[in-house]
Amino acid sequence: MDPAARLGPAQIDVVAQLAVSTVLLGGIYALIAVGLTLIFGVMRVVNFAHGEFLMLGMYLAFFAFTLQSLDPYFVLVVAIPLFFGVGLVVYLLVMKGVIDASHNVQIFTTVGLSTALQNLALVLWTGDFRVIRPWHSSVVLRIGGTAFNLSQVVAFAVAVALTVGLFAFMKWTHTGRVMRATAQDRDAATLMGVDTDRVYRLTFAIGIACVGAAGVLVSPLYAAYPQAGLQFVLLAYVVVVLGGLGDMVGAMVGSLIVATVEIAGSYMFGTAWKEVFYFLLFIAVLVFRPAGLFGQRGAETLGV
Amino acid sequence: MPRRLLASLVVSLLVVVAVAAVTHGQSGEYKIGVLEPLTGPLAGEGKRHLEGYEIVRDMINARGGVMGKKLVFAVADAPDPTAAATEATRLITREGVKIVTGTFSSRLCGAASEAAARHNVIYWETSCVDPRFSKRGLKTVYRTEIDATGFGWYNVEFIAKHLAPRLGKKPSELKIAFLSEDSSYGQGVTESARQRAKDEFKMQEVAAEYYNFQTINDFTPIIVKFKQLAPDVVHHIGYTNDAPLFWRQAKEQNFLFKAHVHAGATGYGSSDFGKALGNDANGAFALLEPGPGFRIESLKPDGQKLEKEFRDAVQKRTGSYPLGAHQLAGGGLWLLKLVLDRAKTDDPDKFRAAVMSLDLPVGSMINGWGVKFSETGQNANDRVQHYMLQWQNGQLVTVWPEEFTTMRAKWIPLPAWDQRK
Numbered sequence: 001m002d003p004a005a006r007l008g009p010a011q012i013d014v015v016a017q018l019a020v021s022t023v024l025l026g027g028i029y030a031l032i033a034v035g036l037t038l039i040f041g042v043m044r045v046v047n048f049a050h051g052e053f054l055m056l057g058m059y060l061a062f063f064a065f066t067l068q069s070l071d072p073y074f075v076l077v078v079a080i081p082l083f084f085g086v087g088l089v090v091y092l093l094v095m096k097g098v099i100d101a102s103h104n105v106q107i108f109t110t111v112g113l114s115t116a117l118q119n120l121a122l123v124l125w126t127g128d129f130r131v132i133r134p135w136h137s138s139v140v141l142r143i144g145g146t147a148f149n150l151s152q153v154v155a156f157a158v159a160v161a162l163t164v165g166l167f168a169f170m171k172w173t174h175t176g177r178v179m180r181a182t183a184q185d186r187d188a189a190t191l192m193g194v195d196t197d198r199v200y201r202l203t204f205a206i207g208i209a210c211v212g213a214a215g216v217l218v219s220p221l222y223a224a225y226p227q228a229g230l231q232f233v234l235l236a237y238v239v240v241v242l243g244g245l246g247d248m249v250g251a252m253v254g255s256l257i258v259a260t261v262e263i264a265g266s267y268m269f270g271t272a273w274k275e276v277f278y279f280l281l282f283i284a285v286l287v288f289r290p291a292g293l294f295g296q297r298g299a300e301t302l303g304v
Numbered sequence: 305m306p307r308r309l310l311a312s313l314v315v316s317l318l319v320v321v322a323v324a325a326v327t328h329g330q331s332g333e334y335k336i337g338v339l340e341p342l343t344g345p346l347a348g349e350g351k352r353h354l355e356g357y358e359i360v361r362d363m364i365n366a367r368g369g370v371m372g373k374k375l376v377f378a379v380a381d382a383p384d385p386t387a388a389a390t391e392a393t394r395l396i397t398r399e400g401v402k403i404v405t406g407t408f409s410s411r412l413c414g415a416a417s418e419a420a421a422r423h424n425v426i427y428w429e430t431s432c433v434d435p436r437f438s439k440r441g442l443k444t445v446y447r448t449e450i451d452a453t454g455f456g457w458y459n460v461e462f463i464a465k466h467l468a469p470r471l472g473k474k475p476s477e478l479k480i481a482f483l484s485e486d487s488s489y490g491q492g493v494t495e496s497a498r499q500r501a502k503d504e505f506k507m508q509e510v511a512a513e514y515y516n517f518q519t520i521n522d523f524t525p526i527i528v529k530f531k532q533l534a535p536d537v538v539h540h541i542g543y544t545n546d547a548p549l550f551w552r553q554a555k556e557q558n559f560l561f562k563a564h565v566h567a568g569a570t571g572y573g574s575s576d577f578g579k580a581l582g583n584d585a586n587g588a589f590a591l592l593e594p595g596p597g598f599r600i601e602s603l604k605p606d607g608q609k610l611e612k613e614f615r616d617a618v619q620k621r622t623g624s625y626p627l628g629a630h631q632l633a634g635g636g637l638w639l640l641k642l643v644l645d646r647a648k649t650d651d652p653d654k655f656r657a658a659v660m661s662l663d664l665p666v667g668s669m670i671n672g673w674g675v676k677f678s679e680t681g682q683n684a685n686d687r688v689q690h691y692m693l694q695w696q697n698g699q700l701v702t703v704w705p706e707e708f709t710t711m712r713a714k715w716i717p718l719p720a721w722d723q724r725k
Contacts, residue, residue, distance in 0.1 A: 010532070128576065131548060131579065148556065231521065266525035270513055
């Protein structure tokens with residue numbers, strides 16, 4: 001039986017629901033990918049530990065909610081500066097030492113950091129699945145034939161705000177211009193008097209602050225556990241490659257493309273296929289448009 | 305306070321003396337190897353499993369031990385399959401044990417039993433459910449718990465014999481949608497349930513969908529699809545993060561099925577599910593060992609006595625009702641004692657003959673289990689009685705088979721989401 005064969009009001013509701021789900025899921029992916037694309041784009045570092053900072057953000061929201069009954073949206077205000085600080089510390093302790101090293105060394109370093117953080121979480125907080133239920137996670141909005149969760153809408157709204165904010169920051173502020181200059185040609189930027197170490201420090205801290213905020217925002221929707229980051233981070237790489245490295249708007253569009261492939265694929269072919277589809281897409285983009293769907297200046301320095 | 309302390313000290317001393325008196329008749333000790341994941345991600349369950357073993361070991365020793373000797377354990381830690389194999393080998397070669405038991409997890413039992421079989425040592429598994437375990441033709445390997453395919457067998461039994469009549473339908477009129485995570489466990493349960501539902505009861509399968517529990521982020525497309533197929537029963541084998549996600553999104557999408565059935569201690573069978581959803585969890589079924597509501601009186605007289613003693617011992621040691629890991633380890637070790645009582649030796653051939661000759665009906669021992677092993681070393685589905693539990697206001701309670709419980713399944717068919725109170 002093919003449910004798509006008959007077209008009527010019921011079918012329109014189905015399509016509307018799938019579209020809404022796609023947009024909201026895309027928002028969550030964008031939230032996670034935006035920090036990654038920033039670090040990737042400016043520093044040329046593949047941060048394999050990105051998902052673990054997401055996991056830490058989820059745990060922060062969990063403990064703040066269960067121990068102090070603090071709503072995740074309140075925690076968000078604290079989480080952004082806190083994770084900015086975490087980003088700075090991790091940069092100084094770990095990333096600074098390998099920023100001039102080869103890509104292989106950087107990959108080994110961030111994979112090591114990822115495994116270390118996962119196991120630290122396992123030791124400190126066990127492998128249990130931690131779920132919180134703030135009031136907004138059980139508020140369901142119904143418009144027409146579609147239904148969606150309030151926490152998801154908020155996550156989407158913040159994702160859009162973050163994307164737009166970072167885009168504007170990169171485009172119109174002096175610091176943003178300096179960051180873009182460093183991304184395009186590090187040596188030339190240094191010759192122009194740019195303190196590249198400061199740029200990298202700032203980039204890494206902003207990237208980690210974004211993903212920490214993402215962790216807090218998804219905590220009402222998904223369980224926190226030591227490997228929670230893995231659930232999203234592979235996707236974030238697909239998104240970043242699709243959108244073009246370092247391209248904020250590209251990350252948003254890439255997220256929506258991945259979510260479309262996932263939702264439509266699950267509905268039409270079955271969920272087991274979803275990873276087949278978006279990794280085929282991933283490979284196709286790498287082969288035919290290595291600089292991402294929208295292209296990006298400076299991508300050649302990556303050597304991809 | 306000190307007086308109470310003194311009193312309890314005296315009582316404990318008396319108990320020790322009493323136990324010493326009972327065990328006095330035993331000459332020496334009989335050591336078996338116990339393999340458990342005591343560190344790593346499975347440590348929590350592994351420790352509970354060991355606790356179950358220790359409780360039943362004490363019950364066995366209070367009755368004179370095994371083969372006239374006091375039963376003692378050589379315990380080894382097996383956090384992963386490699387460790388399970390090397391530690392099993394060490395227990396056999398260094399500690400000289402002739403029987404190894406364990407291991408709680410389907411990840412570990414294959415490697416551990418393989419190592420034991422290589423040394424022609426008896427391997428007595430009490431909880432792993434990997435269907436491949438008993439299909440390797442290993443002559444010294446046994447399993448007391450049913451496997452994942454047995455869970456599928458029980459789920460369909462429940463759907464056909466309990467749900468169908470209460471829904472006013474013949475099993476052949478039931479529309480059933482299968483959804484499952486894609487590990488060997490999920491596939492084992494789901495495929496056996498699909499087969500039995502189709503071949504034996506001619507149920508109408510409307511969907512069979514698998515997903516990876518580590519990467520599923522949104523069930524909406526599946527739920528939208530299922531809503532159009534309008535199944536009476538959703539048979540969903542879920543893990544711990546995906547089960548709450550499915551349930552929450554089914555509520556959001558107002559997906560109204562008439563019943564929802566799961567099997568095993570993960571997903572809907574885990575206490576995490578209740579914690580994640582509170583009273584929203586109401587109505588979900590999970591196949592498990594007996595929980596609250598279980599009627600001891602429904603067992604055979606010997607079984608009643610054992611079950612009561614076991615529960616009291618668990619209560620005394622942990623302060624709670626026995627959990628799944630206690631029950632699987634406890635029931636399994638007691639069965640080992642029954643075999644050794646009969647075989648009177650750990651010689652693999654005579655032991656095997658004793659295993660095959662055991663034939664006890666349901667209700668004979670801990671958990672209301674009976675015994676009848678097949679040639680593959682697997683205890684029979686219809687003897688290892690399993691029970692359907694249902695989430696009712698924050699608690700998983702035993703609801704089926706009805707002769708074994710004081711509680712009754714509610715909300716059949718499931719009413720609207722906000723009316724499950």
